[in-house]
Amino acid sequence: MSDTDFPADVHVLRPRKVSVSSKLDSFLDKAGLVPSCSGELNDNTRPIAGSINAIICADCSQVEYLTRDYCRCGHYLNGQLQDEFIVWERNIHSEHAELLGMLERTLKPLRLYYLLAIPFMLVPAVYAIFWSGSFTLSSLLWWMPVLLIAGAGAFAESLFSRPLKESTCLVENYTFDTFIEQRHVRHL
């Protein structure tokens, strides 16, 4: 082979293998000029990735319509979706149980806190029995801390139990559509 003989494919530009500068590399990465390797194909015959009617095939990694039973590669999409649903269902139940346990642990000290109100309730009663014979305005003022303690306790209780109420509502009322909606929100 002489100096002027080149292989037939010499005109084909090959991808750059040598790094010119680390700054250029990071610029290319950020600017997205390096082709993505996700392999997801978006053409007019497929849904837009991430939309509510889209599913990524676990076999060929292509975006496919959620309502199709089978991917174009032959993979059983309906089964894949059902598997996802079972995992999601198990998760919401375990999260619910976790919230329930957490609330029990949080409310236990709160119940003890209500005991603080007892002395304030007893004082006017004892006063009325032994000294006055009837309730006066000043003895009724002893009820003020009771109201404050009960009010703060009720507020804290409703605040802590809000996530559990939402979770109970979900666990008791979910359908397959709830799963599809949540699945979409998760992938956004």
Ligand SMILES: [Zn+2]
């Ligand atoms: Zn496929």
